[in-house]
Amino acid sequence: ADFGFERVALAEKQGRVDDVFHSVARRYDVMNDLMSAGLHRAWKAQLVAMLRPPKGRPFAHLDVAGGTGDVAFRVLEAGGPATRVTVLDINESMLRVGAERAAKKRLDDRAVFVTGNAESLPLPDASFDAYTIAFGIRNVPRIETALAEARRVLRPGGRFLCLEFSMVDVPLLDRIYDAYSFHVIPRIGARVAGDAESYRYLVESIRKFPTRGAFSGMIERAGFRHVTDRPLSGGIVAIHSGWKV
Numbered sequence: 001a002d003f004g005f006e007r008v009a010l011a012e013k014q015g016r017v018d019d020v021f022h023s024v025a026r027r028y029d030v031m032n033d034l035m036s037a038g039l040h041r042a043w044k045a046q047l048v049a050m051l052r053p054p055k056g057r058p059f060a061h062l063d064v065a066g067g068t069g070d071v072a073f074r075v076l077e078a079g080g081p082a083t084r085v086t087v088l089d090i091n092e093s094m095l096r097v098g099a100e101r102a103a104k105k106r107l108d109d110r111a112v113f114v115t116g117n118a119e120s121l122p123l124p125d126a127s128f129d130a131y132t133i134a135f136g137i138r139n140v141p142r143i144e145t146a147l148a149e150a151r152r153v154l155r156p157g158g159r160f161l162c163l164e165f166s167m168v169d170v171p172l173l174d175r176i177y178d179a180y181s182f183h184v185i186p187r188i189g190a191r192v193a194g195d196a197e198s199y200r201y202l203v204e205s206i207r208k209f210p211t212r213g214a215f216s217g218m219i220e221r222a223g224f225r226h227v228t229d230r231p232l233s234g235g236i237v238a239i240h241s242g243w244k245v
């Protein structure tokens with residue numbers, strides 16, 4: 001029987017994630033650089049290198065959980081003049097920062113910012129050439145639902161790419177990474193964002209996320225084909241890829 005407990009727990013999870021990003025939106029980009037020691041830039045560059053947006057034809061891209069627009073701007077810069085990006089996020093504070101950055105970079109004529117939930121995209125079927133989600137799917141309460149939505153909005157032949165924290169499986173690096181996650185990250189969170197607890201929560205959410213094999217299985221079950229996963233930086237993060245055929 002469904003007593004609604006699960007629904008309440010999932011809503012609580014989303015509420016908690018929303019609080020974190022509302023409070024951190026203005027400092028989000030600085031925090032990212034600090035916490036990943038700048039590595040997130042290389043990981044995002046790798047994501048866009050795998051995507052390879054075409055230069056010479058129209059390309060409709062959707063970046064979900066796009067936050068302050070980091071991935072979107074990279075896609076626009078790598079693509080051609082007919083590349084268009086929709087940045088979707090559940091959090092208006094993050095999107096506001098993104099829209100301001102887009103205007104400063106003079107990319108605002110090719111980027112639109114949409115408030116929405118990855119679990120129920122307010123977007124038509126088969127309308128995008130590619131879908132990316134970077135450091136976002138871990139925060140979504142119903143991952144399977146988000147994957148089904150990704151597939152729905154992609155056109156046949158469209159590409160799904162997900163950049164997310166993964167599992168370090170290199171001896172020694174795993175120990176260093178644990179120490180860093182549990183001791184350094186909450187401290188940076190406390191110093192810069194005045195909020196150690198939220199960062200502790202984010203570290204825990206990384207631990208709870210499915211392994212590469214398990215997550216690949218979920219992407220396959222959502223109906224994607226030719227699913228691959230590629231660990232980066234010893235498995236600190238991974239890029240999962242799939243195609244809608």
Ligand code: SAM
Pocket residue numbers: 014017018021064065066067068069070071088089090091094116117118119133134135136139140141
């Ligand atoms: N993709 C950006 C990047 O890599 O810099 C932002 C990543 S940030 C760690 C996670 C983002 O996911 C936040 O902006 C948050 O608001 C968003 N988010 C969390 N739950 C979401 C949901 N259910 N639907 C859409 N976005 C969500």
